[in-house]
Amino acid sequence: MASLIAPSILSADFAHLADEIAAVTGPEGADWLHVDVMDNHFVPNLTLGLPVVQSLRAATEVPLDCHLMIEDPDRWAVGYAEAGAHNVTVHAEAVRDPISVALDIKAAGARAGLSLKPNTPLDDWVEALREYDTLLVMTVEPGFGGQSFMPEMLDKVRRARTMVDTGHLTVVVQVDGGINADTVAAAAEAGADCFVAGSAVYGAADPLRAVAALRRTVLQAQAVTDPAPSAG
Numbered sequence: 403m404a405s406l407i408a409p410s411i412l413s414a415d416f417a418h419l420a421d422e423i424a425a426v427t428g429p430e431g432a433d434w435l436h437v438d439v440m441d442n443h444f445v446p447n448l449t450l451g452l453p454v455v456q457s458l459r460a461a462t463e464v465p466l467d468c469h470l471m472i473e474d475p476d477r478w479a480v481g482y483a484e485a486g487a488h489n490v491t492v493h494a495e496a497v498r499d500p501i502s503v504a505l506d507i508k509a510a511g512a513r514a515g516l517s518l519k520p521n522t523p524l525d526d527w528v529e530a531l532r533e534y535d536t537l538l539v540m541t542v543e544p545g546f547g548g549q550s551f552m553p554e555m556l557d558k559v560r561r562a563r564t565m566v567d568t569g570h571l572t573v574v575v576q577v578d579g580g581i582n583a584d585t586v587a588a589a590a591e592a593g594a595d596c597f598v599a600g601s602a603v604y605g606a607a608d609p610l611r612a613v614a615a616l617r618r619t620v621l622q623a624q625a626v627t628d629p630a631p632s633a634g
């Protein structure tokens with residue numbers, strides 16, 4: 403299992419994004435930078451798009467993890483890969499041709515991710531997930547930061563972990579929504595590999611220390627549930 407920490411810039415100060423990214427960059431800093439793209443159609447919120455991602459790509463070496471909460475990902479996903487995103491995640495509830503989109507994202511040089519909203523069953527997407535590199539299990543209803551973690555999503559994480567451990571899937575299991583010092587251990591114990599945290603990082607006095615503290619908690623939880631050495 404990996405123990406990747408991905409701060410979400412959704413909770414950062416958009417007027418000073420380069421500084422906010424620098425604030426979570428360093429040896430114990432962000433493994434991925436989570437970028438929430440919202441179009442005010444798929445979710446009731448509007449954030450940023452491709453031009454901002456292109457600027458972020460030039461501003462940091464931290465791999466960009468673009469989470470597309472948009473109505474037409476089939477049209478836009480490849481553009482984010484071409485803009486230099488490390489991981490491009492589309493929503494199962496919005497994508498029309500999940501296999502082609504995954505293949506196109508990967509052909510453009512990025513990892514392909516598929517996200518499931520809380521009410522979307524994992525079983526319906528296992529076949530499609532064979533073409534994906536990342537499974538994003540939403541632990542809140544997508545659209546806003548600062549919401550409470552939904553512990554009822556942990557069963558979906560456990561089942562995804564079992565599918566990975568038994569070779570049915572080869573994905574990084576990512577969780578997003580309400581991840582903080584109180585909830586991250588449960589997500590790690592359930593089998594998550596990558597942990598998105600917005601308000602818990604950018605709401606902290608020292609975002610870099612908050613990232614390091616989350617990783618320590620993850621490694622401790624993984625050491626209990628998976629005695630085999632964790633891959634950072």
Ligand SMILES: O=C(CO)[C@H](O)[C@H](O)COP(=O)(O)O
Pocket residue numbers: 410412413436438469542543544545546547548549578579580581598599600601602
């Ligand atoms: O996808 C998202 C919202 O749709 C955000 O990435 C997520 O909510 C992170 O923020 P927080 O850690 O504050 O919940």
